[in-house]
Amino acid sequence: MHVLRRGRDGDALSYADLFAEAGRVAAGLLSRGVRPGERVALVLPTSVDFARAFFGVLAAGAVAVPLPGPAPFGSSDAYLRRTAAALRRSRVRTVLTAPATLPLLGPGLVHTDADAVDVLLVAEVAEPGAAHVARTASDPAVVQYTSGTSSEPRGVVLSHGNVAAGVEAIAHGTRLTTADVGCxxxxxxxxMGLVGSFLTPLLHDVDIHLLTPEDYLRDPRQWIQAMGRLGATFTMAPDSGYRYVLRRDTAPQDGLDLSRWRIAVNGAEPVDRRLQDAFVERYAPAGLPADVFLPAYGLAEATLAVAFPPVGRPTKVLRADRDALGRGRYVPASTGPCRELVSVGTPVRRTEVRLTTAGGAPAAPGTVGAVEVRGASVTSSGYDRRPEESRRVLLPGGWVATGDLGLWHDGELYVVGRTKEVIIVFGANHWASDIEAVVRDTPGLPVHGVLAEQIWSDEGGRLGLVVETARQDEAGRQASTARIRARVVAELGITPDRIEFVRRGRIARTSSGKAVRHTPRSGRRPELETP
Known part of the structure; x- marks a missing residue:
C-alpha cells in the first residue's frame, strides 16, 4: 500500500511487512492488558500507521473502532464531546492515535465525562515480539460507525465473517484481480473508505494508492492526475465526489492518460446519470472509457456492498412520473417533468434483497417498498450497545431493515429514497434528493450545496431550502430566489415556503460529505454548522 502526499508518492508498506508489524502492535496491546473482544479506537489519518494499527488490533483478537480525527477548522470542544460519547458507547479503554492528534486527545478526553482511557501512539505500542490471536468467523472484528444522515451515528458491529464476505462480494462484483491498481x-x-477502498484491494493482493481526504478537498485534480500517472484501474466515491472534481477541474492537463481506468464505483448517495455523463465527457479526451461508472447500493450494516450492476454495462435509467412515484408506483413518464431512477443492479454474492409494504407483505414489482437485506456480510448483532435501535432493524429470519425505499423493475433494484427523507407538501410526497437535484441544476445559479427540509405549520407540510452560495449581495440573492422558485414550480409543481442562503460549508455534513438531516419541527430553521 502507498500513501500519497499532494498527489505524489509518500510512505509505502508491503503486505508482508504489514503482517509482521501488525503482529508487533498486537503484542504491545496484549501486554497492556487488552483482551480479546475488547474495543480499541483508532483516531488516525490516512497513513501506514492506520494499517498497522487496524490489523494490529485484529491480530490481538480485539475489535477495531475507527473514528474521525478533528476537522482542521472545527470546534475542538465539540469534537471531544462526540469522540468521548463514541468511546463511552463502545466502552473503549485504549485509543491509538498519531503525534499530531495526541496533544488534543490526551489531555482533552480527561476533561470530558469519558471513562479513563489510554491514548497511545502506534509506534510506542509495538513490541519486538509478535502475536496473532485466533478468532472465529462469528467473533466481532469492527465497530463501523454509520454516517448518520438522518440520525445520530451508530456503531454497527461487524464480525470477521461479515468483513470477509463483504470484501469478497465487492471483489467479485467488480471483477477485481491482482492486475488492478487502486487509487x-x-x-x-x-x-466506503475502509471496506471498499482499503480492505477489499488489500485482502486481494491489489496495489493501492491512498490520497488523504485533506489533499483531495484542497485540490481534487490530484486524484485524477494520480489515476492517470499510476495507471490506476479502480476507485470509488460518492456522487458528490465526482461532482467536486468537475467543478474544480475545468481544463484537464495535457498528456493525462485515463485509458486504464475501468471501474468508478458510484455509491453512498443518489446516483445522478447526468453527472456521470458529464464526467465521462470531460475526460473522454484523456481516454476515459464510456462505461467506467458502476452505480452501487450499499450500507454499513451490510459491510458496504448490497447491489451492483454488471461491469462494463451502460447505466440503466428509468424515467418515472413524479406524481405516481410519490404515491408509491412506478409509471413511465411520457411527457413533462420526470424523475430519473438509476439501476443499481442485482444483489451481490451471498446477499439477498427484498422489498416489503408497510404491513410486511412483499411489494409488487413496480411499486415502492422498504428495502430489507440479509446475507453473509450483513450484521446479525446490530448496533454496539444500542439494544432498542438494534431491535428495530434486526427482523425475523436474519433480515435487516435499511431505512431505504426502492422498487424492482426487470429484476433490478432502483433506490428511490429514504423513509426519513420524504418531504410532504400539501399532503403529497416529494423525495428530498429529487428536490435538491432540481435546485442544484437551476441554470445560472452558483450553488455549492442544497438541503431540502420539512417544515410543519398549522396548515400542514411545507418545503424549506438551505442553499450554499458565494453570492452575498441582496440583489443577487433575490434573483437567485426567483430562479429557484420558478425552477421548483416548473419541475415539481410546488413552491418553497422558505429559502435560506448560507455561505459554503455551513450545511452540516457527514464524514463522506452527505448533508445531515434532522427531525423536522414546527417552523424550525434548518440546523447549520457554526462558522
Whole structure:
C-alpha cells in the first residue's frame, strides 16, 4: 500500500511487512492488558500507521473502532464531546492515535465525562515480539460507525465473517484481480473508505494508492492526475465526489492518460446519470472509457456492498412520473417533468434483497417498498450497545431493515429514497434528493450545496431550502430566489415556503460529505454548522 502526499508518492508498506508489524502492535496491546473482544479506537489519518494499527488490533483478537480525527477548522470542544460519547458507547479503554492528534486527545478526553482511557501512539505500542490471536468467523472484528444522515451515528458491529464476505462480494462484483491498481481518497473511518477502498484491494493482493481526504478537498485534480500517472484501474466515491472534481477541474492537463481506468464505483448517495455523463465527457479526451461508472447500493450494516450492476454495462435509467412515484408506483413518464431512477443492479454474492409494504407483505414489482437485506456480510448483532435501535432493524429470519425505499423493475433494484427523507407538501410526497437535484441544476445559479427540509405549520407540510452560495449581495440573492422558485414550480409543481442562503460549508455534513438531516419541527430553521 502507498500513501500519497499532494498527489505524489509518500510512505509505502508491503503486505508482508504489514503482517509482521501488525503482529508487533498486537503484542504491545496484549501486554497492556487488552483482551480479546475488547474495543480499541483508532483516531488516525490516512497513513501506514492506520494499517498497522487496524490489523494490529485484529491480530490481538480485539475489535477495531475507527473514528474521525478533528476537522482542521472545527470546534475542538465539540469534537471531544462526540469522540468521548463514541468511546463511552463502545466502552473503549485504549485509543491509538498519531503525534499530531495526541496533544488534543490526551489531555482533552480527561476533561470530558469519558471513562479513563489510554491514548497511545502506534509506534510506542509495538513490541519486538509478535502475536496473532485466533478468532472465529462469528467473533466481532469492527465497530463501523454509520454516517448518520438522518440520525445520530451508530456503531454497527461487524464480525470477521461479515468483513470477509463483504470484501469478497465487492471483489467479485467488480471483477477485481491482482492486475488492478487502486487509487482513492475516502477517509478510512468511513465504510466506503475502509471496506471498499482499503480492505477489499488489500485482502486481494491489489496495489493501492491512498490520497488523504485533506489533499483531495484542497485540490481534487490530484486524484485524477494520480489515476492517470499510476495507471490506476479502480476507485470509488460518492456522487458528490465526482461532482467536486468537475467543478474544480475545468481544463484537464495535457498528456493525462485515463485509458486504464475501468471501474468508478458510484455509491453512498443518489446516483445522478447526468453527472456521470458529464464526467465521462470531460475526460473522454484523456481516454476515459464510456462505461467506467458502476452505480452501487450499499450500507454499513451490510459491510458496504448490497447491489451492483454488471461491469462494463451502460447505466440503466428509468424515467418515472413524479406524481405516481410519490404515491408509491412506478409509471413511465411520457411527457413533462420526470424523475430519473438509476439501476443499481442485482444483489451481490451471498446477499439477498427484498422489498416489503408497510404491513410486511412483499411489494409488487413496480411499486415502492422498504428495502430489507440479509446475507453473509450483513450484521446479525446490530448496533454496539444500542439494544432498542438494534431491535428495530434486526427482523425475523436474519433480515435487516435499511431505512431505504426502492422498487424492482426487470429484476433490478432502483433506490428511490429514504423513509426519513420524504418531504410532504400539501399532503403529497416529494423525495428530498429529487428536490435538491432540481435546485442544484437551476441554470445560472452558483450553488455549492442544497438541503431540502420539512417544515410543519398549522396548515400542514411545507418545503424549506438551505442553499450554499458565494453570492452575498441582496440583489443577487433575490434573483437567485426567483430562479429557484420558478425552477421548483416548473419541475415539481410546488413552491418553497422558505429559502435560506448560507455561505459554503455551513450545511452540516457527514464524514463522506452527505448533508445531515434532522427531525423536522414546527417552523424550525434548518440546523447549520457554526462558522
Amino acid at each position: 482513492a481518497w475516502l477517509p478510512l473511518f468511513h465504510d
